[in-house]
Amino acid sequence: DGGITQSPKYLFRKEGQNVTLSCEQNLNHDAMYWYRQDPGQGLRLIYYSQIVNDFQKGDIAEGYSVSREKKESFPLTVTSAQKNPTAFYLCASSIARGGGYNEQFFGPGTRLTVL
Amino acid sequence: GENVEQHPSTLSVQEGDSAVIKCTYSDSASNYFPWYKQELGKGPQLIIDIRSNVGEKKDQRIAVTLNKTAKHFSLHITETQPEDSAVYFCAARESGGSNYKLTFGKGTLLTVNP
Numbered sequence: 641d642g643g644i645t646q647s648p649k650y651l652f653r654k655e656g657q658n659v660t661l662s663c664e665q666n667l668n669h670d671a672m673y674w675y676r677q678d679p680g681q682g683l684r685l686i687y688y689s690q691i692v693n694d695f696q697k698g699d700i701a702e703g704y705s706v707s708r709e710k711k712e713s714f715p716l717t718v719t720s721a722q723k724n725p726t727a728f729y730l731c732a733s734s735i736a737r738g739g740g741y742n743e744q745f746f747g748p749g750t751r752l753t754v755l
Numbered sequence: 756g757e758n759v760e761q762h763p764s765t766l767s768v769q770e771g772d773s774a775v776i777k778c779t780y781s782d783s784a785s786n787y788f789p790w791y792k793q794e795l796g797k798g799p800q801l802i803i804d805i806r807s808n809v810g811e812k813k814d815q816r817i818a819v820t821l822n823k824t825a826k827h828f829s830l831h832i833t834e835t836q837p838e839d840s841a842v843y844f845c846a847a848r849e850s851g852g853s854n855y856k857l858t859f860g861k862g863t864l865l866t867v868n869p
Contacts, residue, residue, distance in 0.1 A: 644798075671855055675859075680764070680861060680862075681861060682761075682844060682859045682860055682861035682862050683799070683844065683859040684859075685856060685857075685858075688855070688856065690855060698856070699756070730798055730799070732798075734855060736855060741787050741804070741806060741848075742855065743789070743801045743804070744789075744801070744857065745801075746791075746798030746799050746800065747798050748796075748797055748798050749796075749797070749798050
């Protein structure tokens with residue numbers, strides 16, 4: 641069963657703690673993305689990676705870090721430097737060729753609440 | 756960078772009516788415009804997309820139109836059904852190089868009343 645998995649679905653952390661969100665895909669996609677979704681704000685790009693061992697900042701990268709050591713995995717760390725970390729986080733993947741007209745497939749999301 | 760505006764933010768229709776959601780974009784070089792549907796508690800799912808060399812595309816009850824001159828594109832849903840109730844997002848992709856980034860609108864909450 642191919643797709644993207646994100647775990648956990650709900651995550652609670654105390655203020656000041658770093659937390660890592662998991663994203664795994666078995667679609668053999670080269671590109672992977674992390675978005676943040678807040679009510680009324682749409683999807684905002686945090687980081688993206690088009691190939692293993694390479695990634696670029698999106699529009700709201702401050703306070704976040706990523707790694708891309710394996711093609712199928714793209715974990716996101718929300719650091720204590722992120723001022724408003726409570727949000728719904730979505731991971732996506734796509735193929736990375738064909739002129740960019742490529743569907744992004746989304747995972748089910750992780751809702752992070754920082755207390 | 757690209758900026759995408761989406762209207763309306765909420766839309767309520769009666770079952771069987773049509774629904775139209777409109778988006779404008781700022782970068783005239785953008786060349787790919789997908790629409791995503793997000794049901795409650797789930798990730799968005801692509802429902803239709805259009806490239807800049809096409810003016811209209813249909814898929815059963817869903818259609819998208821693109822006006823490159825005015826830099827706007829619209830989603831049309833005909834014969835709406837309660838299962839069409841969801842949040843819909845438009846997006847635009849900047850052209851050029853190996854950039855696969857999408858810029859999303861803020862979403863439209865569509866409610867179809869039985």
